[in-house]
Amino acid sequence: MATPIGNLGDITQRAIDILKKVDLIAAEDSRRSRVLLDYFAISNNVVSYHEHNEEKQTSQLIEFLKNGKSIALISDAGTPLVSDPGYRLVSSAHDEGITVIPIPGSSAVVTGLSVSGLSCNKFIFEGYLPTRTISRKKYLKLLVSEPRTLIFYEAPHRILESIEDMLTVFGSSRLVSITRELTKKHEQISRGTLSSIKLKIETGEIKNKGEFVILVEGNSENHIADSEILRINRILAEKVSSKDAIKMTAKITKKKKNDVYKLVMQNDKK
16 A cells, blocks of 8 residues: 655545554554654554565465455555565465455655656656666666656665766756655755756755656657767768768757767767
């Protein structure tokens, strides 16, 4: 069942009623969940159910359910199973013929998407990116041609590195929306090109605190990675003058000549 991702006022009345009525609450972090439960005067039994004990706990919880008891599964915040534990329990419950009932509510994925200003018709959620730069870039390259809006979660200590890798792989002009601390007191929503967002993080305009949702505009015919523009320009520069190579590159890629010139000059300085 879904719980608030920040603002406790976002919980539904149905969720409160269920948390009070069930025989047991399985929570990703029982101490953190207790803050929510205490706020709504819910004095129910709580057990920890997280990635480190879910294999062992699943069998015990399934036996509890088979004895006619009820369990409410919650994560730290938001909707369980979305980059959170719970898959084993839900899957096992289905296998055992136990009824699974969703209690809908907050989700950082959908909340971030709705305020992003990017296309919401089709999107793809990729969760957390690999932590190592080489693996992260390799993974992002698989998504270069993806036309749907891309959604990622990211931790504050990796946000700049991830944006830098996206800029390298997707190109500096790809639109991106970054949301931070959604529904909380210090909520921040920023939208712009990857290059402008990178600058905002570097200058501290986008605070490097809290959990992030990154939403990247899907690819279209107008999106060509900087690396591809430079590759085309290098090939042409071997046959014609630098000036003509830039002019021809702009025509091939449908980019502004001045933008191609700036990109080539910046690359030459590296």
